[in-house]
Amino acid sequence: MYEGIDLAPPKRVPPPATPAEPGLVVEEVLTGWCGAVVECDKENVSLEDRRGKVRVFPLGVFLLEGRPVTLVRPAGAPVPRRTTTASGSVAVQGLQARVARGSRIWVEGKHDAELVERVWGHDLRVEGVVVEPLDGIDDLAAHVRAFGPGPQQRLGVLVDHLVPGSKESRIVAEISHPHVLVLGHPYVDVWEAVKPASVGIGRWPAVPRGQDWKTGVCRALGWGESWEGWKRVLSRVDSYTDLEVPLLQCVEHLIDFVTAPDG
Numbered sequence: 001m002y003e004g005i006d007l008a009p010p011k012r013v014p015p016p017a018t019p020a021e022p023g024l025v026v027e028e029v030l031t032g033w034c035g036a037v038v039e040c041d042k043e044n045v046s047l048e049d050r051r052g053k054v055r056v057f058p059l060g061v062f063l064l065e066g067r068p069v070t071l072v073r074p075a076g077a078p079v080p081r082r083t084t085t086a087s088g089s090v091a092v093q094g095l096q097a098r099v100a101r102g103s104r105i106w107v108e109g110k111h112d113a114e115l116v117e118r119v120w121g122h123d124l125r126v127e128g129v130v131v132e133p134l135d136g137i138d139d140l141a142a143h144v145r146a147f148g149p150g151p152q153q154r155l156g157v158l159v160d161h162l163v164p165g166s167k168e169s170r171i172v173a174e175i176s177h178p179h180v181l182v183l184g185h186p187y188v189d190v191w192e193a194v195k196p197a198s199v200g201i202g203r204w205p206a207v208p209r210g211q212d213w214k215t216g217v218c219r220a221l222g223w224g225e226s227w228e229g230w231k232r233v234l235s236r237v238d239s240y241t242d243l244e245v246p247l248l249q250c251v252e253h254l255i256d257f258v259t260a261p262d263g
Contacts, residue, residue, distance in 0.1 A: 015061055015068040019075070020045045026062040026071065030245050031252075033057070040073050051256070058241075101128045102153035103258035106143075108160050109133050111230055112190045116158075118237055120251060127259045140182075141174045149179040156254035159184035181257045185246040188213045191233050193247035199236045 018024070020040040026047065027034040033055055035047030040059070048054045062071050105124075107113050113133040117124070124131060134143065137159055149155045157175075162168050162184020172182050187193045188207075191214065196203050207216030214226040223229035240248055 015070045017072045018064060018069040019073070020059070020071045021074055024064070026064050026069070028055075028057050029061055029063060029068075031248060040071075042073060045071055053256075101130075101258070103129065103155065104147070104153075105129060105131045105156045105158065105254050105258060106134050107131060107158045108137055108190075109135060111234075112158060112160070114234060115190055115194075115237065115243075116251060118234060119240055119243065120255065123255065127255065129255065129258055137168065137171055140171050144175055144177065144180055149177050151179060153179070154258045154260070155180045156258045157182040158250055158254060160190055161186065161188050181254060183250040183253055185244070185250055187244070187247070190247070191217065191230070193244045194233055194237055195242055195244060198242040199233055 020026075020037045022037050022039070024037045025035065026037070028047065033047060033049065035049040035055070037045055038048045038054060039046045043059060044056045045059055046054050046056045059071050059073065061068050063069070105116070107116060110133050113131050116131050134140070137157070140157065144155065144157075147153070147155055155177075157180070159168050159172060159182060162172060162182075163186050168184060172184070175182050185193055192204050201221065205217050205220035207213045207220075212226075214229060218224060218226055218229040221229070223232055236242065
């Protein structure tokens with residue numbers, strides 16, 4: 001009955017190849033980063049946004065004027081020797097840490113601070129931004145009042161599990177200040193913002209409500225105590241490619257906010 005009819009699904013045609021020529025403006029699909037090509041090597045392309053900040057992404061599918069294209073290295077292009085940081089930005093050679101700004105980025109705990117340092121540490125020293133752990137956000141409104149935010153003393157806050165209806169969402173709703181930006185990711189704990197494949201698992205275990213999440217994860221995976229589990233997780237993070245997009249977007253936006261020209 002079906003003789004002579006090809007029932008195989010049609011093959012996907014990849015987006016057209018487009019040379020990553022300097023000045024070409026494209027948008028990275030996962031993060032929404034939009035910028036002009038400043039350099040390209042065999043594996044990566046560097047994009048500079050309108051504020052002059054540069055991030056590096058693996059070559060692949062990008063959006064060009066809203067349409068997907070496959071960026072490729074231009075024929076005959078020399079291989080650049082610039083190095084990049086774990087966050088994907090261009091490394092500043094011979095860096096001497098800038099004197100700390102009055103502005104700060106707050107995170108919920110020690111693990112959040114260590115993860116941010118591991119990926120964005122170079123960028124933070126270039127910008128003179130200090131990251132401080134809060135040990136929870138139950139008293140966030142009082143901490144913000146005590147900090148005294150202002151144009152020269154901006155405050156960015158990274159919150160875990162910021163989803164509608166959560167305790168965190170109710171706490172954050174109390175904060176309203178032009179020089180304070182509170183952003184959050186949907187993960188119960190910052191561990192979960194690390195891609196499972198990066199730590200050698202298929203997915204993060206489901207932990208019953210009411211049970212400590214870290215303890216439940218370590219028990220399910222046989223990782224020992226929580227401190228042993230965190231040591232394992234952090235050691236597997238080498239760059240921004242090991243992190244989930246919601247966390248990447250939050251931290252990048254917070255750094256931009258506290259380092260804004262009038263801040």
